[in-house]
Each structure stands twice: as structure tokens, then as C-alpha cells.
Amino acid sequence: MLKTEGIVLKEMRYKDTSKILSIFTKRYGKIAVMARGAYRPKSQIIANTQPFSYNEYQLYKGKNFYYLNQADIIDSFYDIREKIERVVYGQYMLELIEKSMEDGQENPKIFMLLLKGLNILSTMDKDFLKFIIAYEIKFISFLGYRPFLNRCVLCGNENLNNIRYSPREGGIICCNCFSLDSSSIYLDEKLYKGINELLYIPLDKIHKVQLSAECLKKIHHIIVQHILFNIDRNKLNTLNFIQVLEST
Ligand SMILES: [Zn+2]
Incomplete structure (x- = not known):
């Protein structure tokens, strides 16, 4: 037993x-x-x-x-069922684990993250997208694929004036390396700062991070691409529902 x-x-x-x-x-x-x-x-x-x-x-x-x-x-977690946004984002948190972790692969850090995430989600009424990005970045980091943000992931260049994010390489790349990944995504200063902030902010402190709706959408897109590449999936079913919610 x-x-x-x-x-x-x-x-x-x-x-x-x-x-x-x-x-x-x-x-x-x-x-x-x-x-x-x-x-x-x-x-x-x-x-x-x-x-x-x-x-x-x-x-x-x-x-x-x-x-x-x-x-x-x-x-x-009955309160999650009382609001459609909570259900959709909550289902996404469950699907992320279901689709990215092998059977029998224990990960107490991700267990605690999920628990904390569901607790916070149970009382949330706004800022769902900001919350889910902060959750996603922590989740993928605890799985072993933390986005590399300090310098160019390909050549080590520390000049961050003109950078793109490469989901395939798992981090930022400098202008000398742009040609090595044509699918990389341009990062302006606001987006770069936002990703860093959401990586380090505790889940219960996300109200301290100020980002426009447009920035959040762009960062979410980048992090989702990073996750999908690393877990070797083309899609996650619940992402479609998130897109519907965020477009209305
Ligand atoms: Zn480079």
C-alpha cells in the first residue's frame, strides 16, 4: 500500500x-x-x-x-469552477503537466508550484494572463528549460541593445546571430524586462508587475513557443480556449 x-x-x-x-x-x-x-x-x-x-x-x-x-x-478547489477564466487557466495548468511529464517522473517543486498556483487561481478575478505567464515560466524552468536571458545563448554576446528571442535555442540571441534562427521573435526593452520580471516574481506578487495588455500577449506567445518546443508538442488543447478568452 x-x-x-x-x-x-x-x-x-x-x-x-x-x-x-x-x-x-x-x-x-x-x-x-x-x-x-x-x-x-x-x-x-x-x-x-x-x-x-x-x-x-x-x-x-x-x-x-x-x-x-x-x-x-x-x-x-471548488472555487475554480465558479468562474470560466479560472476553469480555463486551471485546465491549462493541468494539461501542461499531463502533456509534458513522463509517468513516474517525480518533481516536488512542480507539485508545490501547481498547488500554490491553484490556490491563487481560486480567488482571482483579473490579471489571468499575467498570472499564467508567471506560472508558465516557473513551470518550464522547474522542468529544466529555463529561458536563457543573460546574454546571447549562441555566442555569449552581452550587448543586449538589439535582441530577439529564439524558442528553438531557449533564450535570447544577439543581432550577429539573427540569421541563425529566422523564426526568432523581436524583443524590445519592455518585453525583455517583462519576461525577466515575470520569471522572478512570486506568483502571489504579480500585481507588482506593470505590463500593457499588448506586451502580455506578446510575452505569452514567446513563452508558449518556448514551452511547446521544449516539450516537443505542436499544440496544447486548452491554449485554444485561452486564445478565445483573451480575444474578447
Ligand atoms: Zn549572438
Whole structure:
């Protein structure tokens, strides 16, 4: 029998009444968990097996899955469901983990980041894009792909007067190196400063960062390209919903 805290990333129906869950656990990373009977109308584990639900789990390990033995709820993050922006950005945070981490790859720093992120998101009413950029940069950094911002990632040039961001190279490149990545994105001083600020600002202090809506959109685009390249994906489904929200 194993015991660990975990947050449900995703649920899938299995046969008539069971669920296969993807749970991000503190001790064992992302794991697949069979929750038998979770769809029965009077199931005792409905609240423990929904996305966002944060529990202390008791599991046992089978051949293909872990099996849910017991779950004690720590936080259902119910408040996330009360506002469409919270749901969309929250689902994106879950999908980022679901799509970028291998099964069994533990990462306590990312676990704590997700927990802190969901706690803050639960009470948020504005500044969602700023919040999610600060979250994304920390997430990808904790995964081992921190954007390289100090000097040109290709030649080491420290002159930052005329720079672009290269998602492919994972950092800024100087004007001597522009020709080496034609897909790089121009960074003016405001954008460069903004990325740096959002990398280092704690998630609960983002109100201290002042950036225009236009800057935020550009920075988000850059960081998303950086993430997609590093996790080897072309897209993330929830990004489409974020784009819809941000365009209205
Ligand atoms: Zn260079």
C-alpha cells in the first residue's frame, strides 16, 4: 500500500462505472489510477476523482495501473469552477503537466508550484494572463528549460541593445546571430524586462508587475513557443480556449 498526496489532472470513463485517472502525486510523479465504481450514482469518491481535486491517496500497485483504495480530500478547489477564466487557466495548468511529464517522473517543486498556483487561481478575478505567464515560466524552468536571458545563448554576446528571442535555442540571441534562427521573435526593452520580471516574481506578487495588455500577449506567445518546443508538442488543447478568452 502506498500513501501520497496528489492532484487529479484528468479523468476518463472506463467501462460503465469506473474511471481511469491521471493523478499528479507528490511522491511518485504522474501516475494512472483506476478508481472502481467512481461513476456509480452513490459513489463515495465522486469529489475525490474530479479534475483539480487534491487528496491524500492510499493506492496499491497493479500490473498496469495503480488502484485507488482510499482518498481523503484536502481541497476540492471548488472555487475554480465558479468562474470560466479560472476553469480555463486551471485546465491549462493541468494539461501542461499531463502533456509534458513522463509517468513516474517525480518533481516536488512542480507539485508545490501547481498547488500554490491553484490556490491563487481560486480567488482571482483579473490579471489571468499575467498570472499564467508567471506560472508558465516557473513551470518550464522547474522542468529544466529555463529561458536563457543573460546574454546571447549562441555566442555569449552581452550587448543586449538589439535582441530577439529564439524558442528553438531557449533564450535570447544577439543581432550577429539573427540569421541563425529566422523564426526568432523581436524583443524590445519592455518585453525583455517583462519576461525577466515575470520569471522572478512570486506568483502571489504579480500585481507588482506593470505590463500593457499588448506586451502580455506578446510575452505569452514567446513563452508558449518556448514551452511547446521544449516539450516537443505542436499544440496544447486548452491554449485554444485561452486564445478565445483573451480575444474578447
Ligand atoms: Zn549572438
